[in-house]
Amino acid sequence: MPLIRIEQVSKAFYEPKGELLSLDNVSFGIEDTEFLAIIGPSGCGKSTILRMIAGLEFPTKGHIYFQDKLIKGPMPGVSMVFQNFALLPWKTARDNILIALDAKPISRREKEEVAQALLKKLGLEGFENNYPSELSGGMKQRVGIARALAVAPDVLLLDEPFSSLDEVTARELRKETLRIWNDRTTHPDTFVIVTHLVEEAVLMADRVLIMAPRPGRIIGEVKIDIPRPRFEYARSSLFFGHVDRIEEILEKAGVEDMKHV
Amino acid sequence: MSITYIICLAFGLGVGILAATKERVGNLIIPLLDILQSVPVLGFFPLALAVIISAFHGSTFGLELASMFLLFTSMEWSIVFGVIAGIKSMPSYLKDMSQVFHIEGWDYLKHILFPSIYPYVIAGSILAWGSGWYFVIVTEFINYGGKTYSLPGLGYYLQTASFRYSSVWMSLAGLATIGIIVFLMNRLIWHRLNERAKEHRFLLIHGFTPRESAGQSFWAKQVSYIDSRLNAVQGVHLPSWFLLRFRIRRLNYLLVAVGLLIVIVGVFYGWIRLPITSLDLEHLARDTGYSMSRLAIAYFISLALAIAVGYLILQRPTTKNAIIIFTDIAQSIPALAYFPLLWLIFTSIFPEQIGLEIAAVLLMLTGMLWYLIFNVIEAVEHWPKEIKDLAEVFRVRGRRYLRHMAIPALLPALVTGSILAWGGGWNATIVSEYVNIGNKVHTIPGLGSALDEASQTGNNHQLVVLLVVMSTIVIVMNSLIWRRLLSRASTHVLEEE
Ligand SMILES: Nc1ncnc2c1ncn2[C@@H]1O[C@H](COP(=O)(O)OP(=O)(O)OP(=O)(O)O)[C@@H](O)[C@H]1O
Numbered sequence: 133m134p135l136i137r138i139e140q141v142s143k144a145f146y147e148p149k150g151e152l153l154s155l156d157n158v159s160f161g162i163e164d165t166e167f168l169a170i171i172g173p174s175g176c177g178k179s180t181i182l183r184m185i186a187g188l189e190f191p192t193k194g195h196i197y198f199q200d201k202l203i204k205g206p207m208p209g210v211s212m213v214f215q216n217f218a219l220l221p222w223k224t225a226r227d228n229i230l231i232a233l234d235a236k237p238i239s240r241r242e243k244e245e246v247a248q249a250l251l252k253k254l255g256l257e258g259f260e261n262n263y264p265s266e267l268s269g270g271m272k273q274r275v276g277i278a279r280a281l282a283v284a285p286d287v288l289l290l291d292e293p294f295s296s297l298d299e300v301t302a303r304e305l306r307k308e309t310l311r312i313w314n315d316r317t318t319h320p321d322t323f324v325i326v327t328h329l330v331e332e333a334v335l336m337a338d339r340v341l342i343m344a345p346r347p348g349r350i351i352g353e354v355k356i357d358i359p360r361p362r363f364e365y366a367r368s369s370l371f372f373g374h375v376d377r378i379e380e381i382l383e384k385a386g387v388e389d390m391k392h393v
Numbered sequence: 394m395s396i397t398y399i400i401c402l403a404f405g406l407g408v409g410i411l412a413a414t415k416e417r418v419g420n421l422i423i424p425l426l427d428i429l430q431s432v433p434v435l436g437f438f439p440l441a442l443a444v445i446i447s448a449f450h451g452s453t454f455g456l457e458l459a460s461m462f463l464l465f466t467s468m469e470w471s472i473v474f475g476v477i478a479g480i481k482s483m484p485s486y487l488k489d490m491s492q493v494f495h496i497e498g499w500d501y502l503k504h505i506l507f508p509s510i511y512p513y514v515i516a517g518s519i520l521a522w523g524s525g526w527y528f529v530i531v532t533e534f535i536n537y538g539g540k541t542y543s544l545p546g547l548g549y550y551l552q553t554a555s556f557r558y559s560s561v562w563m564s565l566a567g568l569a570t571i572g573i574i575v576f577l578m579n580r581l582i583w584h585r586l587n588e589r590a591k592e593h594r595f596l597l598i599h600g601f602t603p604r605e606s607a608g609q610s611f612w613a614k615q616v617s618y619i620d621s622r623l624n625a626v627q628g629v630h631l632p633s634w635f636l637l638r639f640r641i642r643r644l645n646y647l648l649v650a651v652g653l654l655i656v657i658v659g660v661f662y663g664w665i666r667l668p669i670t671s672l673d674l675e676h677l678a679r680d681t682g683y684s685m686s687r688l689a690i691a692y693f694i695s696l697a698l699a700i701a702v703g704y705l706i707l708q709r710p711t712t713k714n715a716i717i718i719f720t721d722i723a724q725s726i727p728a729l730a731y732f733p734l735l736w737l738i739f740t741s742i743f744p745e746q747i748g749l750e751i752a753a754v755l756l757m758l759t760g761m762l763w764y765l766i767f768n769v770i771e772a773v774e775h776w777p778k779e780i781k782d783l784a785e786v787f788r789v790r791g792r793r794y795l796r797h798m799a800i801p802a803l804l805p806a807l808v809t810g811s812i813l814a815w816g817g818g819w820n821a822t823i824v825s826e827y828v829n830i831g832n833k834v835h836t837i838p839g840l841g842s843a844l845d846e847a848s849q850t851g852n853n854h855q856l857v858v859l860l861v862v863m864s865t866i867v868i869v870m871n872s873l874i875w876r877r878l879l880s881r882a883s884t885h886v887l888e889e890e
Pocket residue numbers: 145146152154172173174175176177178179180181348
């Protein structure tokens with residue numbers, strides 16, 4: 133039984149011009165310890181799916197289950213990394229992590245310890261007391277990831293987490309993210325990433341779901357059978373074979389070149 | 394009022410363009426305007442009146458002129474600051490572009506500058522008319538030196554209705570008329586101009602993001618209309634406007650303030666030769682204390698209400714429309730217009746002094762509340778979705794939400810709102826602490842009533858002193874409290890990507 137089940141989910145938003153079907157009858161499962169990527173052009177409903185798994189939004193039709201329970205709102209087992217970091221500018225790196233532990237019934241001391249350990253884990257030592265405005269983009273997202281990990285969730289949702297970073301920084305953080313996922317001794321082990329970049333999906337995920345817009349739907353699925361760590365394969369034909377398969381599916385559905393979306 | 398507006402517009406454009414394009418001029422003009430603006434308009438009115446009336450020997454023309462002068466001083470600032478803020482926020486590529494293509498002089502003004510600052514000028518004008526309506530009520534019915542001067546108009550009608558005839562019905566009718574005029578004007582003029590302003594959106598002014606209307610129902614239309622009005626006013630993005638003002642060094646402020654003081658002393662004591670009477674310092678301190686405490690009470694109630702409104706909208710977005718509609722309608726009725734009514738009600742329920750106190754604090758409250766609420770609503774409107782999600786995903790709720798997220802995030806809005814609110818508040822003291830009904834004077838002690846008394850008896854020396862005291866308080870508060878809070882708040886601005 134998958135850890136998360138999305139069953140015949142449709143989502144409509146009400147617009148002045150009428151109803152907008154941003155997701156049309158979408159079904160899939162996410163296995164425990166899986167790294168799943170969702171890819172598709174702008175507006176195909178990727179974020180909407182992620183937000184529904186996070187319990188921030190609800191299906192118009194269909195159901196979503198997490199650990200066999202219907203999702204009724206945000207849960208402690210699901211955490212999230214945001215595209216634009218969502219850091220509070222008036223809080224230091226440490227306090228931004230601590231805010232995630234706000235609702236946890238543990239002592240202040242323990243919270244501080246958790247935060248300190250995560251700061252260390254993400255290479256933020258020495259920046260604990262810096263405000264977001266004093267951090268580089270990469271550092272900011274490191275804080276964003278540390279905060280998401282603080283609650284020790286089962287599932288980590290990442291909505292285009294590296295798209296507001298430059299390529300060099302993005303590459304570093306992809307590695308970091310994979311390292312965290314690989315480390316089975318600590319939570320979380322199940323990752324769902326939303327991205328525009330086919331290469332990013334192929335590099336990171338076990339499986340890639342491909343979506344198309346108007347209405348948002350799944351048009352294909354590609355299993356990525358490249359041994360890990362994959363950086364060694366990043367220039368291999370094995371790697372580009374996977375990239376090509378995904379791009380073919382997108383082309384067939386009439387989705388224009390995604391890099392220019 | 395329309396005539397005054399046109400004068401304001403011309404003056405605003407002239408001075409604004411000068412101040413914004415010539416750095417050295419701006420460094421002096423901005424603090425000058427700022428100080429002049431922080432002087433409670435109603436405070437220096439009697440003085441201006443004294444000068445103008447004596448110049449025209451009390452003719453109606455002099456009166457009209459005086460009334461226009463007061464309106465001018467109440468309307469001008471938002472327009473000038475709108476122009477300055479508009480020019481300052483013009484993207485630099487526009488300037489580069491016009492230089493490359495040699496677009497200069499009138500062509501530059503017509504094709505580049507005016508269109509770019511248009512949204513700001515509209516926003517400033519909306520604010521200007523708002524405060525204009527507030528003051529038109531006072532200017533048409535003036536007591537000075539034991540004599541009453543009146544000009545035919547709605548303000549006059551309202552004041553006679555309640556103060557001379559103590560008639561609730563007459564005041565209600567006057568109120569309704571004002572409400573309808575203001576509402577129609579917002580509707581017919583500002584809404585349209587504002588729609589046009591949206592076409593100038595290429596500047597990507599914060600707050601001018603197109604918003605899709607929420608549907609076609611009557612209420613939905615109301616909301617989208619009010620939304621656009623809000624956007625126009627807030628498109629100027631008040632925090633940046635204030636930052637601009639506070640970027641000027643304190644030294645310049647000090648210099649300008651001292652310069653002004655010298656001019657005032659020169660004019661009144663050197664030229665007009667006012668007799669210098671002894672000052673009752675103890676009295677002055679006591680009055681200041683009373684007024685300050687009333688204002689502080691009104692301010693903290695306003696602040697609490699504004700935070701509550703912000704919290705409510707954040708937690709229950711569905712309440713937003715109702716709140717916006719309510720505040721817009723309530724705000725379009727000038728507070729001074731319903732003061733007579735408040736006064737009638739409270740003095741009939743409570744013993745006179747207590748009734749007066751309550752009515753006074755309430756009037757100050759209405760003079761302060763809207764600035765705070767509108768700023769808060771605007772901040773909430775621009776609340777990034779990710780931050781909302783963040784609070785939900787990590788379940789930050791209740792008191793902690795208020796403390797860690799809502800209040801810090803609202804700080805920029807609260808500070809800018811507060812600066813405006815205190816300005817409005819001081820103006821309100823002048824009308825709220827002193828009521829003249831059917832030749833009987835009712836007062837509660839305070840700076841405002843002291844000013845009124847001085848103007849009543851024609852004691853110009855006292856007027857000058859009180860005015861200087863009031864302005865000093867405003868300026869000191871600006872530089873000691875708000876400047877600091879604002880520079881802190883400027884690090885709190887949530888970016889919406
Ligand atoms: N709160 C909302 N109200 C109205 N429409 C919405 C809302 N959220 C999403 N939509 C619409 O649903 C569709 C899918 O949106 P979504 O944000 O999920 O797309 P996306 O695939 O994440 O796109 P992007 O790559 O640009 O982030 C879009 O057409 C969007 O306009």
